[in-house]
Amino acid sequence: MKRSIDELTTSSSSSTIPSGKPVFLTKAQREQLALQRRQEQVAAAQQQRPPLPSQSQSQSNHHPKPPRPPSPSHRGDRGHDRERDRDRERRDRAREDDSKSRDRVRAEKQAEREREKELESIKDQYLGTKKPKKRVIKPSEKFRFSFDWENTEDTSRDMNALYQNPHEARLLFGRGFRAGMDRREQKKLAAKNEKETRQEIRRKEGVEERPEEAAAQRLKEEAADMYDTFDMRVDRHWSEKKLEEMTERDWRIFREDFNISYKGSRIPRPMRSWAESRLGTELLRAVEKAGYKTPSPIQMAAIPLGLQQRDVIGIAETGSGKTAAFVLPMLTYISRLPPMSEDNEAEGPYAVVMAPTRELAQQIEDETVKFAHYLGIKVVSIVGGQSIEEQGFKLRQGCEVSDCHAGAAD
Numbered sequence: 128m129k130r131s132i133d134e135l136t137t138s139s140s141s142s143t144i145p146s147g148k149p150v151f152l153t154k155a156q157r158e159q160l161a162l163q164r165r166q167e168q169v170a171a172a173q174q175q176r177p178p179l180p181s182q183s184q185s186q187s188n189h190h191p192k193p194p195r196p197p198s199p200s201h202r203g204d205r206g207h208d209r210e211r212d213r214d215r216e217r218r219d220r221a222r223e224d225d226s227k228s229r230d231r232v233r234a235e236k237q238a239e240r241e242r243e244k245e246l247e248s249i250k251d252q253y254l255g256t257k258k259p260k261k262r263v264i265k266p267s268e269k270f271r272f273s274f275d276w277e278n279t280e281d282t283s284r285d286m287n288a289l290y291q292n293p294h295e296a297r298l299l300f301g302r303g304f305r306a307g308m309d310r311r312e313q314k315k316l317a318a319k320n321e322k323e324t325r326q327e328i329r330r331k332e333g334v335e336e337r338p339e340e341a342a343a344q345r346l347k348e349e350a351a352d353m354y355d356t357f358d359m360r361v362d363r364h365w366s367e368k369k370l371e372e373m374t375e376r377d378w379r380i381f382r383e384d385f386n387i388s389y390k391g392s393r394i395p396r397p398m399r400s401w402a403e404s405r406l407g408t409e410l411l412r413a414v415e416k417a418g419y420k421t422p423s424p425i426q427m428a429a430i431p432l433g434l435q436q437r438d439v440i441g442i443a444e445t446g447s448g449k450t451a452a453f454v455l456p457m458l459t460y461i462s463r464l465p466p467m468s469e470d471n472e473a474e475g476p477y478a479v480v481m482a483p484t485r486e487l488a489q490q491i492e493d494e495t496v497k498f499a500h501y502l503g504i505k506v507v508s509i510v511g512g513q514s515i516e517e518q519g520f521k522l523r524q525g526c527e528v529s530d531c532h533a534g535a536a537d
């Protein structure tokens with residue numbers, strides 16, 4: 128510290144006093160001197176700090192550097208530090224200002240975007256939006272109704288007049304068919320036309336028909352007849368056909384005629400008549416004796432299923448013959464089992480029919496007995512309101528079928 132003051136005094140005095148004699152400086156002088164030096168330093172620093180391109184270039188062009196300020200004294204250091212701190216503060220403040228202004232700009236942009244969005248939504252609200260609306264699916268549309276039948280099961284005739292009355296071509300030259308027209312009719316017409324044409328030619332030429340030509344013609348006519356027979360088979364009503372002639376379409380028509388519909392898998396064909404059912408001869412005789420000419424629709428549908436020992440839920444109106452529909456297959460099954468005797472009576476009955484009312488239980492008993500007694504099958508009904516002892520005695524004697532009123536156990 129001492130040295131720096133000395134140096135200062137030396138250098139300052141040397142500028143004013145050429146001789147090397149030390150000069151005493153007052154405090155005010157020293158302060159002024161320091162201030163002056165400081166100003167010089169600041170001026171030099173300012174020149175150096177923002178190196179402008181022209182300046183830096185000029186510096187690189189070997190221009191003499193500005194003279195370095197003389198080494199600062201201790202006081203000059205302090206002032207310099209303060210100045211540096213102030214500079215730093217200024218820079219920090221400037222940086223802070225910069226970031227603040229950047230944040231402000233960002234916030235403004237964000238606000239601008241939000242304003243635009245809001246404007247857009249207001250515009251949409253008042254002018255109508257262009258966005259495709261999400262389709263609301265009604266609950267009724269969610270479930271697709273699936274029909275019990277398929278499109279191919281439509282047995283109605285084509286009502287289009289074009290197909291009902293097809294145009295018949297006169298000349299087919301004995302060959303080929305026209306698509307979409309009745310092949311049977313075409314075949315017949317072709318055979319007829321050919322015969323007439325041949326006869327015409329022969330008459331013109333005065334030639335007799337040769338035996339081989341006559342034979343060939345006969346063969347052709349027979350073939351046409353055969354075709355006719357075959358095709359007639361397709362066109363006949365199901366009631367005129369044998370069982371083996373029935374087509375899928377015929378079965379559909381048959382089911383439609385009797386209003387028979389099924390739900391389930393591997394369903395056997397319905398029976399068209401008692402004769403076509405697979406009931407035993409005794410039962411068939413019993414049915415005949417009962418005076419049942421034709422099976423009722425529920426019997427047509429349910430008896431073939433019952434004979435296969437399948438589980439069936441049959442729905443048909445009252446008095447439609449439901450009892451016989453389950454009783455006949457049941458008796459067929461029981462008839463194959465050993466009859467009830469003293470040895471096996473404890474194992475019986477083979478079948479138990481539960482009914483919701485006493486009257487129904489008795490009706491079922493009557494209907495069952497009608498067929499069962501031809502097969503030697505015993506039927507016992509258990510109903511409320513009748514002697515328990517008597518009913519118990521009948522049961523103990525052994526029976527194959529028991530009709531129970533559901534409340535009989537009370």
Ligand code: AMP
Binds near residue numbers: 418419451
């Ligand atoms: P259900 O619906 O079983 O109570 O029968 C009603 C009535 O129809 C009963 O008297 C039966 O005897 C009679 N029945 C059942 N099936 C036939 C049938 N295929 N033909 C004539 N009558 C029948």
